[in-house]
Amino acid sequence: MKTDVLVIGGGPAGIAAAINAWIAGAKVILIEREYRLGGILNQCIHNGFGLHFFGEELTGPEYATRFIEMLNKTTARVLLNTAAVKLTKKDKLFVVSTSGEHGLVDIEAKSIVLAMGCRERAGGAIGLAGERPAGVFTAGFAQKMINCYGKHIGKKVVILGSGDIGLIMARRLKCEGADVVGVYEIASTSSGLKRNISQCLMDFNIPITYNTTVTKVEGKKRVTGVWVAPVDKNWKPIKEKAKLIKCDTLLLSVGLIPENDLVINHPIEISPLTNGAITDEQGQTTMKGIFSCGNVMHVHDLVDNVSHEAARAGKHAALSALGKLRSGKKIPVQHCDKIRYVQPTSVYKSDADTAHIFFRVKQDYRRAALIAYSDGKQIARKNCMIVTPGEMQELEIIKTRLGSDLVIKVEAF
Amino acid sequence: MEKYEVAVIGGGVVGASVFNLLTRKGVNVVMLEACPDVAGGATKANSGIVHSGFHPEPGSLMAKFNVRGTQMFDSMCKRLGVKYFKTGTLTVTNRAGFSELQRLIKRGEANGAGHMQLLNRRDLLLLEPNIADGIECGLLASNGGYVSPYLLTIALSEEGVINGGKIVLDYFADRIEKKGKLYYIYAGKKVVAAKMLVNCAGVKAGYINKLVGDTVFNCNYIKGEYIILAPEEKDFVKRPICMLPTEFGKGVFVTPTEHNVMFGPTAKCCKPDDTGVEPESLDYIKQQSLICVKNPNFKKAIKLFAGVRTKSGFDFVIERSHKNPGFYYAIGICSPGLTAAPAIAEHIVAMMKQDGLTLHDKTLVKRDVPVEFRKLSPAQQKVLVKKNPAYARIVCRCEQITEGEILDAFKSPVLPTTIDALKRRLRVTMGRCQGGFCTSYILKLIESKLNVPMDKISIKGPGSEITLGNIKTGGIYEN
Numbered sequence A: 001m002k003t004d005v006l007v008i009g010g011g012p013a014g015i016a017a018a019i020n021a022w023i024a025g026a027k028v029i030l031i032e033r034e035y036r037l038g039g040i041l042n043q044c045i046h047n048g049f050g051l052h053f054f055g056e057e058l059t060g061p062e063y064a065t066r067f068i069e070m071l072n073k074t075t076a077r078v079l080l081n082t083a084a085v086k087l088t089k090k091d092k093l094f095v096v097s098t099s100g101e102h103g104l105v106d107i108e109a110k111s112i113v114l115a116m117g118c119r120e121r122a123g124g125a126i127g128l129a130g131e132r133p134a135g136v137f138t139a140g141f142a143q144k145m146i147n148c149y150g151k152h153i154g155k156k157v158v159i160l161g162s163g164d165i166g167l168i169m170a171r172r173l174k175c176e177g178a179d180v181v182g183v184y185e186i187a188s189t190s191s192g193l194k195r196n197i198s199q200c201l202m203d204f205n206i207p208i209t210y211n212t213t214v215t216k217v218e219g220k221k222r223v224t225g226v227w228v229a230p231v232d233k234n235w236k237p238i239k240e241k242a243k244l245i246k247c248d249t250l251l252l253s254v255g256l257i258p259e260n261d262l263v264i265n266h267p268i269e270i271s272p273l274t275n276g277a278i279t280d281e282q283g284q285t286t287m288k289g290i291f292s293c294g295n296v297m298h299v300h301d302l303v304d305n306v307s308h309e310a311a312r313a314g315k316h317a318a319l320s321a322l323g324k325l326r327s328g329k330k331i332p333v334q335h336c337d338k339i340r341y342v343q344p345t346s347v348y349k350s351d352a353d354t355a356h357i358f359f360r361v362k363q364d365y366r367r368a369a370l371i372a373y374s375d376g377k378q379i380a381r382k383n384c385m386i387v388t389p390g391e392m393q394e395l396e397i398i399k400t401r402l403g404s405d406l407v408i409k410v411e412a413f
Numbered sequence B: 001m002e003k004y005e006v007a008v009i010g011g012g013v014v015g016a017s018v019f020n021l022l023t024r025k026g027v028n029v030v031m032l033e034a035c036p037d038v039a040g041g042a043t044k045a046n047s048g049i050v051h052s053g054f055h056p057e058p059g060s061l062m063a064k065f066n067v068r069g070t071q072m073f074d075s076m077c078k079r080l081g082v083k084y085f086k087t088g089t090l091t092v093t094n095r096a097g098f099s100e101l102q103r104l105i106k107r108g109e110a111n112g113a114g115h116m117q118l119l120n121r122r123d124l125l126l127l128e129p130n131i132a133d134g135i136e137c138g139l140l141a142s143n144g145g146y147v148s149p150y151l152l153t154i155a156l157s158e159e160g161v162i163n164g165g166k167i168v169l170d171y172f173a174d175r176i177e178k179k180g181k182l183y184y185i186y187a188g189k190k191v192v193a194a195k196m197l198v199n200c201a202g203v204k205a206g207y208i209n210k211l212v213g214d215t216v217f218n219c220n221y222i223k224g225e226y227i228i229l230a231p232e233e234k235d236f237v238k239r240p241i242c243m244l245p246t247e248f249g250k251g252v253f254v255t256p257t258e259h260n261v262m263f264g265p266t267a268k269c270c271k272p273d274d275t276g277v278e279p280e281s282l283d284y285i286k287q288q289s290l291i292c293v294k295n296p297n298f299k300k301a302i303k304l305f306a307g308v309r310t311k312s313g314f315d316f317v318i319e320r321s322h323k324n325p326g327f328y329y330a331i332g333i334c335s336p337g338l339t340a341a342p343a344i345a346e347h348i349v350a351m352m353k354q355d356g357l358t359l360h361d362k363t364l365v366k367r368d369v370p371v372e373f374r375k376l377s378p379a380q381q382k383v384l385v386k387k388n389p390a391y392a393r394i395v396c397r398c399e400q401i402t403e404g405e406i407l408d409a410f411k412s413p414v415l416p417t418t419i420d421a422l423k424r425r426l427r428v429t430m431g432r433c434q435g436g437f438c439t440s441y442i443l444k445l446i447e448s449k450l451n452v453p454m455d456k457i458s459i460k461g462p463g464s465e466i467t468l469g470n471i472k473t474g475g476i477y478e479n
């Protein structure tokens, strides 16, 4: 099989990339390993999607459906039940070996869009000690069992980590009659959205305790309890203060990791901060012809941002395949030390009219001004009453204002 | 009630070795195992090292069976189609430990442990670039290497069944009666009878002796905890790397497996059923492993686990009962019990023969080695997919295990019905995501192919089910 652009992954990122690559004039194939498009959205039956893109609060499947309908109007080819297993390079082409409904098929493409999403960090990765009984779930897996399979997974639940999925699952489990004992977060602030703290926890009287972690799981066959202990400044649990909480279920919401295994052996620079590929403004990675967007590039909290970002990556992947990609002078995006990372890491002086810089701050800052400087002058600014690490920030840069450098800073106002 | 010539209690590597050998000698034998799968005890949770035999005290049973076991490993694994990585093992130390290494060589020579060689730092670095800065010398023992202890046990069990043996899983022997010439072994209301009885019950071996009314041996239980890293760290070491043994045991190792690298074990007194990892142990393992190696990437940890060693004095206890004719026991089979298992089996079966059990050689029916789809060439893969399209459906994305391989496992002579049983056979849920993605598919497959309702599917037997009933009836859920 041959195509101009091959999009790998059919979540919101892959769908938006495919649509926009097609609009830009390329021949497009999208492959998705599941039996349907939509990615993680299919299990997110809560609302809150699409506020920015559609000005409405949609559920995950509704949001996905809108995009799938747009995709259906294009002639992009969609292969479901098809997983990309290997990426190789043959002369100027990329060859993706796939496995699935059509057997083992190699697809040749001029450019590739990576949109594989992410996976959840599991207990071993955070050194969760104790026995290994049933009843320890990652939050997303629990969400799938409840929302897609209609199954109860526990009666008395402790949640470790305050990622968005954990918060949403706290509410979901409560609605299904479970006793949600509480959410424990090792950091001093939540890694989830403020709106989820208030709508999923406060509204349902579910307590959240910061600077606290689970050190050990009890129970041989099924969880019978977990040890919870406050931590010191270095996140070391204070053993003397540990206490046992009886429960039958522990949900882990301790982070998402971009699924970049497919490109691990290629010269694509992966950021140690995001675990995603480093990309420029056009969504291109450090390997020419390979683009990345959505959760496989950096973990997003709003799907609307995913769709925007993926649209840009899809468009430029098409232009690259068609030999029309404009580049020009690249300006690296620098940032102050209050910021954990920025994406993209470079912008072009010309090309598009605007560039969107996404970033996350390292900790909570009150009355914070997010400012983009170029040649010492402010070229974009947002004043926020509070910014938190759980919320991705964005600044729009008008290209005509861009000088010779670009620095993003967080300042008090 | 079923009657057998021999019943083996315990489906660990020792029990499975005895069972396997008896089936190959045409004996009508049953193996009774308390867990829903074989290898449910110490055999699933150890270092997997095939030791060359310089550790045990000369003259001990440990020394004898270790060395003989290592000699048997190669041909046994070839016959079974189990991968045995004959890398040798490396023991490393700083300059002060040099004389101790020389002592180990002497001991190894006394035991007949095969080729051993002293190496200086330069030679060591050529073999293992990641050894720690303080390491100045090492002992390379060429015999031995590593193996998957549970795949070996599964293979021994499967081959045994194919050759006429019977395995009863979920069978916890809780009462034993001797009437006439027969032992009656009960598990609740179930009962099995046999003329001869072999006790290979691991941590519960003392308990079985008590049930028979035989000599009770005092045992200590010592837990060993481990950290496993993600597959991308696999090449960190090429062979098991050990520190100098101390009076407390062999110390913390850095050991490769076919797919990962592990650090451990610790050695802590514990209760026989305590396989929990203590939070404090993690730092200890990390610290200790730095004696041998440099910059291990513990950020890539994906799993912690622990296994329990059973010790009775300083040596294995492998005997025929003098009180109860036809009763044999293997007690205190701690390390190097995995290595020694084939030799222990040989010894026990020889005793049984002396006591009147008839053995005869028969033609061996070979075991089908399971397909590992991801390891085949593209051409071989295409052929298989043509025969069975399920090989093109990937279920476990981290380890790239296909539906075809799971369906194959459902045809195994020792049927996997739990998530852990499938995991040990195929590696599903063992990768980076630890089952976050694939568990739901596996549940569906077990439900539809083995006809087990989802709420009855467990991780490791009753009480460890994953789902707890329907949220609502009706509705449109995935099917």
Ligand SMILES: Cc1cc2nc3c(=O)[nH]c(=O)nc-3n(C[C@H](O)[C@H](O)[C@H](O)COP(=O)(O)OP(=O)(O)OC[C@H]3O[C@@H](n4cnc5c(N)ncnc54)[C@H](O)[C@@H]3O)c2cc1C
Binding pocket: A008, A009, A010, A011, A012, A013, A014, A031, A032, A033, A034, A037, A038, A039, A040, A041, A044, A046, A047, A048, A049, A050, A082, A083, A084, A085, A115, A116, A117, A118, A140, A143, A164, A165, A168, A259, A262, A293, A294, A295, A296, A299, A300, A301, A302, A303, A304, A306
């Ligand atoms: C639980 C949860 C709650 C959320 N809540 C909200 C919310 O309320 N509001 C909001 O705006 N946003 C929310 N988000 C964020 C948003 O949904 C995600 O950021 C977005 O879905 C990411 O899209 P994606 O396409 O990058 O990844 P995914 O949706 O994960 O899609 C990736 C797709 O790629 C496929 N794939 C992966 N590897 C391969 C391969 N090798 N071959 C073929 N296919 C492959 C996968 O099967 C999957 O379908 C939530 C996210 C989660 C997880």
Ligand SMILES: Cc1cc2nc3c(=O)[nH]c(=O)nc-3n(C[C@H](O)[C@H](O)[C@H](O)COP(=O)(O)OP(=O)(O)OC[C@H]3O[C@@H](n4cnc5c(N)ncnc54)[C@H](O)[C@@H]3O)c2cc1C
Binding pocket: B009, B010, B011, B012, B013, B014, B015, B016, B032, B033, B034, B035, B038, B039, B040, B041, B042, B043, B044, B045, B046, B047, B048, B049, B050, B051, B171, B172, B173, B174, B200, B201, B202, B203, B204, B205, B208, B223, B224, B225, B265, B306, B307, B308, B309, B333, B334, B335, B336, B337, B338, B339, B340
């Ligand atoms: C941490 C650790 C590291 C080790 N490292 C190594 C090494 O590197 N190399 C090496 O050679 N050896 C090693 N060993 C030793 C090796 O693992 C053991 O010697 C070996 O696994 C013992 O096998 P087994 O069959 O005797 O016991 P087990 O594997 O424990 O099997 C006993 C079986 O009996 C069953 N059972 C118990 N009671 C009953 C009952 N009443 N009815 C029915 N079934 C019952 C149990 O469920 C279990 O499956 C290590 C051990 C540990 C714990």
